[in-house]
Amino acid sequence: MPYSQDHGTAGSDEDSKPLLNGNKHHNHQRKNKPYRRHQRITKVLILYLVLITSLGLVYQRYLHRLIFIDYDAFPERTGRVIINPGIDPELNLSPVYINRTDTDQNLLIDKAIHELAKRLKSVYIQPSTLECHPSSETERLIRTRFLDNKGLPKGDHQVMIALNLHSSQDSLSAITNAILNSLRYLGTSNVFVSIYENGSWDHTPEGIGQFGAILTSLNIPHHFRTAQEDTIWDGVDRISILSGYRNLALSPGFKMADKALNGGLSEVVFINDVFLCYQDILEVIWERNLQHADASCGTDWRGSKSILEEYGITKKKSPALSPQNRKQSLVLYDSWVPRSLSGKTLRPRLDILTEYRDGYSVIFDQEKREEPHDLYQQRFQNNVAVPVYSCWNGIVSLSPKPFREGIKFRAADRKIGECPSSECQLLAKDFWSLGFNKWILVPKVAVTYSQDLYHSQALIDGSNRNHNRSIHSSLSEDDDQSWNEIIDWKRYLKPETVVCWPDMYKFHIDFEWNHVLESPYNPKLLKNSSSSLSDTTTCKYLN
Structure with a gap:
């Protein structure tokens, strides 16, 4: 009996070892399961926070800037x-x-x-x-x-x-x-x-x-x-x-x-x-008279921003001009006021890659690929004056005639449902309503809001300000409007509608493919103007 007891005892000890080891392994798995579950929960929470933060940044940067679908909002x-x-x-x-x-x-x-x-x-x-x-x-x-x-x-x-x-x-x-x-x-x-x-x-x-x-x-x-x-x-x-x-x-x-x-x-x-030179002042004056225009504007530029600068995490610095700064990419500063002759903004409003695109290549990129709409971008990239509906862009030369007729800067007339846009665009609207409808954008005039950008290589190359082409139209019969310095106004269409971009202080969404459009004319001025201006809206082409 003692032997059997000893044997049984010995056998029990040996048999219990794997059981104990198995229990330890089972207990270890039990302990690991909550840990792994916590890991998964943590990852899900992190992904959720990243997603929410990303959506918040997109909202702050883009969605809250979308235009209003109706004026009741x-x-x-x-x-x-x-x-x-x-x-x-x-x-x-x-x-x-x-x-x-x-x-x-x-x-x-x-x-x-x-x-x-x-x-x-x-x-x-x-x-x-x-x-x-x-x-x-x-x-x-x-x-x-x-x-x-x-x-x-x-x-x-x-x-x-x-x-x-x-x-x-x-x-x-x-x-x-x-x-x-x-x-x-x-x-x-x-x-x-x-x-x-x-x-x-x-x-x-x-x-x-x-x-x-x-x-x-x-x-x-x-x-x-x-x-x-x-x-x-x-x-x-x-x-x-x-x-x-x-x-x-x-x-x-x-x-x-x-x-x-x-x-x-x-x-x-x-x-x-803005930062500008005397030749910028002279150029807008000269171009307005050369083209028999009622207004001529330059272009104004800012430096592109990094992701951190874009979302206000860090502030943009203005270091002294260096070879690296000279290569900095640019973004057109004033996109609120200017409109093309098709009534569109010069660059897309909702573009998450705005800061990373070539600032010059995106201007007039929304236009149709058919004449005369395709001429806008071609002329701009060839550094010759481009007909537009409205502009301001840092410097503008205006005809004094509309001011003698009582035109002033004003806010929108909400009683007639007018888009509450910039006073500068409303000035263009009133010019058009009185028949002063020849507005031009002058690419050679490129002003900036920081001194270090004025001589940046991108601006020098894009504006071609250091080189001048002769007036080919006076020397040649070639009538290619993509590069001809003289604008043939009869080839350009008047806009039927203009994109409304209101001064915003309350959120309301109108996606870019469903823009609020309005008339390019002030109905009050049209009503009060003489019959000689009746062709302002009826004539399809500029003349």
Whole structure:
């Protein structure tokens, strides 16, 4: 019995070992199952968070910017619009004394630029370092266009230059230099400058005052006003306020300029707070007259953004220009105002790859591949003026005739169901309604909102600003509108409808393939206009 007990005991011990090991393995599996389940749950949660975050980013970047499908979802803001007329910033400034005994106009302008640089520095505004030395080819062309055989201004253009500024000290010195240098070709007796500024938190008002003192020393007529008060935006129609500001730069100066300049105004040039050179001002003026257009606009550009910059995770830096910066890709800045003659935006509104595409190749890419629509992109890429419905894009030269007929900047008339769009596009709409329907985009004029981009290689190549083609139409019978510098207006169709892109502050979706479209004309102006303008809407082609 002891043996059998010992044997049985021994057998039981040996048999129990695998059982114990199996129990341990089974227990280990039991312990691992919750762990693996937790891993799966964690992965699902991470994927869910990634998906939600991605959808949120897409919403923030694109969906909330889609246009409204009806105006009921876009209630009118009726708050009181308060606009301060401002004061003369030149008051109480010491006068500038420039030796005017020298009859050399260019020498006087050199002295004025030098003196202004010192005065701007005294109010903590750095003088401009933007290089504005055109190629010899461009310089010769400018001299031929604007100077006579003696090298003096021909005086063909009586120009009012108007600006609306707000906290613009970074670009102010570049703008003032461009204006002063343009006087070499336009003539000091042929230019009037008007500026309205408000609510700046930097030294822009002081800089404007110093610029006014310089213009006074050169006997150049001007009208400057600055207002310290901040804009009250709450409950107020934003476009009504912006229209009021633009009218303060336009209306008082317009009447004064018409009296001050010999023969009255021939050009009204509006400039945004951009980096530009004097040749940009001259080019929009020249092109408007060359094409017998009612308005000519440049193009304005910004640098493309990285993913982090696009979603506001990091802020974009503006480093000094380097070979790497020169190769930076570009995006057209103002796509809100401009419309092609087919009524479309110049580039797609809903494009998740906007920041990664070639900025020049996407312009007019939405047009039909048939004449005349296919000519828009061809002309743009060939750097010749392109007929459009509307534009602004940093700098625009306008005919003064519509303003003499009472046209002003305005907000949309909601009582007649008008699209609440930009005051600049509504200005184009009113121009068209009075028969001033020849608007052009000038690719050679390329301005920027940061100095380092102005001489970027992409902009130089895209605009071809350093090279000029001759006017082939005057030398050849070839009528190829894809490259011919002169626009044959009779070959271009008027738009039947225009895409509405309202000033948005309340969300409502209208997908891009279901755009809200509206008439390209202001019915009130059409109703009040003379019968001689009846062909404004009935004639299919521009003429």
